[in-house]
Amino acid sequence: MYTQSFNVPDGGTPTLQAVSVPVDADLQARFDAVIDADGKIEPRDWMPEAYRKTLVRQISQHAHSEIVGMLPEGNWISRAPSLKRKAILVAKVQDEGGHGLYLYSAAETLGTSRDQMFDALHSGKAKYSSIFNYPTLTWADVGVVGWLVDGAAIMNQIPLCRCSFGPYARAMIRVCKEESFHQRQGFESLMTMMQGTAEQKAMVQDAVNRWWWKCLAMFGPPDADSPNSVQGMRWGIKRISNDDLRQKFVDATVPQAQVLGVTLPDPDLKWNAERGHHDFGAIDWDEFWQVVNGNGPCNQERLATRVKAWEDGAWVREAALAHARKQEQRARKEAA
Numbered sequence: 001m002y003t004q005s006f007n008v009p010d011g012g013t014p015t016l017q018a019v020s021v022p023v024d025a026d027l028q029a030r031f032d033a034v035i036d037a038d039g040k041i042e043p044r045d046w047m048p049e050a051y052r053k054t055l056v057r058q059i060s061q062h063a064h065s066e067i068v069g070m071l072p073e074g075n076w077i078s079r080a081p082s083l084k085r086k087a088i089l090v091a092k093v094q095d096e097g098g099h100g101l102y103l104y105s106a107a108e109t110l111g112t113s114r115d116q117m118f119d120a121l122h123s124g125k126a127k128y129s130s131i132f133n134y135p136t137l138t139w140a141d142v143g144v145v146g147w148l149v150d151g152a153a154i155m156n157q158i159p160l161c162r163c164s165f166g167p168y169a170r171a172m173i174r175v176c177k178e179e180s181f182h183q184r185q186g187f188e189s190l191m192t193m194m195q196g197t198a199e200q201k202a203m204v205q206d207a208v209n210r211w212w213w214k215c216l217a218m219f220g221p222p223d224a225d226s227p228n229s230v231q232g233m234r235w236g237i238k239r240i241s242n243d244d245l246r247q248k249f250v251d252a253t254v255p256q257a258q259v260l261g262v263t264l265p266d267p268d269l270k271w272n273a274e275r276g277h278h279d280f281g282a283i284d285w286d287e288f289w290q291v292v293n294g295n296g297p298c299n300q301e302r303l304a305t306r307v308k309a310w311e312d313g314a315w316v317r318e319a320a321l322a323h324a325r326k327q328e329q330r331a332r333k334e335a336a
């Protein structure tokens, strides 16, 4: 089955050099001082194994999410309603592929190879965002994915630009700029549909109804049930908790929904003047864990598509390696 628990193997044989130094009080103290001073840890620096593992886990899951996240929208490229919408969608899906590549590169600096990460994804061991295991049923879903899914992603990713691990933080700056374009294009596409026919408006509302609760779950389990949060915050990897980000997302999205003219499907959603935030209803965490554990509506399809793409691309990888070998032989001959 496609369970999605990813443990970085302790005794694995990374193809890149992993820095493995016996724990030394001085090194630990230097690491702690950088973290306490809100500085950056770079790949060449000593770091505790648990910090390295946590980063590999999170960054590789994030990379997989970007790559799998290309699929639900990619399905609509050939069916976009105009040349303009097709060009925008192609650019967006391409951007997501680029995000995956920056993130795989950032994870590689921690001593795990891309092959290891792909293997974890293709064998169903690796997690990726729950949100991409739902189908995009209509063109309105493409707009809603941009508006709400990318909107939630930005909310989660802006604080990661201040993450304590340098390569991840730097990658996130560019990712966030591009995600901001993605969110706006989604909103603009929905705005256009909301000025159209009754059928178009109904299509947007239906898509919002289907995606809203899934987007709230994207931020991860409640803080009280989030095993990685306390340590992630201590290390400056996570800056804002799952629940606080979820609340920020709800507060930011309610006025946007009003501008669009759609209803968010939650009868308990209302402004709480005392808290200065919106209250909202209960998230179905059983459904979330079902999806995370491989039993969502599209888990099998998404994974099968990625595995097929990997297998179909084998000849490209072989040709690139053969070309590199030839170049190397030629360079050696010329140097002799």
Ligand code: BYC
Residues within 6 Å of the ligand: 004, 005, 006, 057, 058, 061, 062, 063, 065, 066, 067, 068, 069, 070, 096, 127, 128, 129, 130, 131, 149, 150, 153, 154, 156, 217, 218, 219, 220, 221, 225, 226, 227, 228, 229, 232, 238, 242, 292
């Ligand atoms: N889906 O202790 P917790 C995108 C897992 S791509 C699946 O709170 P943590 C886009 C979690 O991994 C957006 N699993 O964990 C692309 C952990 O399991 P493990 C992707 C989830 O790490 C294309 C367990 O639940 N964004 O925007 O402290 C088109 C307990 O959770 C989910 C990122 O990856 C989930 N939603 O916090 C459009 C951002 N949530 O690993 C858009 C980077 C939780 O212990 N990641 N789990 O087995 C993060 O910020 C953090 O990893 C999370 C979770 C907030 C997601």
